[in-house]
């Protein structure tokens with residue numbers, strides 16, 4: 452529990468124990484190279500260096516509610532530049548996953564995209580560039596979907612004109628049954644079960 456000034460003394464230990472690669476943060480020397488090199492830093496409420504400092508400072512709500520942990524695009528710039536070879540990406544994604552399991556939803560758009568992406572790969576074994584955005588756009592309701600469609604219409608038209616997007620729906624891959632079996636097993640393993 453956090454006290455009145457938002458300090459939870461056991462939060463760092465909680466991260467070290469439960470977040471994928473969370474204990475790697477112990478090696479961070481707070482140099483800021485990751486934050487300076489991150490192409491998304493301007494859109495993040497807290498860049499990676501600051502997230503790691505907040506963890507040490509016991510700021511549980513700030514970290515698990517931070518948009519930054521769901522904004523990382525796995526570009527690997529920070530991982531290549533970190534002088535301590537800390538897997539910043541793994542920690543950021545680990546924090547996002549942990550936040551979701553604890554009932555936090557820092558970026559609803561990212562969560563929707565992840566869910567629809569997974570569902571589509573599970574269903575047909577690949578991504579359909581028309582169907583995926585349509586499902587993501589309309590996941591928040593009809594009006595929200597129409598607005599998003601209009602916003603992205605020019606990009607869609609350009610993709611069609613340059614043959615980067617097909618008009619017809621994508622078909623299932625040949626080995627879809629085997630892929631589903633693999634994904635089912637992966638899901639069981641992730642939940643800590645045995646396969």
Ligand code: SF4
Nearest residue numbers: 479480482483485533
């Ligand atoms: S670059 Fe590495 S050591 Fe420096 S602040 Fe980022 S994670 Fe920490």
Ligand code: SF4
Nearest residue numbers: 489523524526527529
């Ligand atoms: S991997 Fe993520 S945190 Fe690292 S530089 Fe890229 S977007 Fe930023």
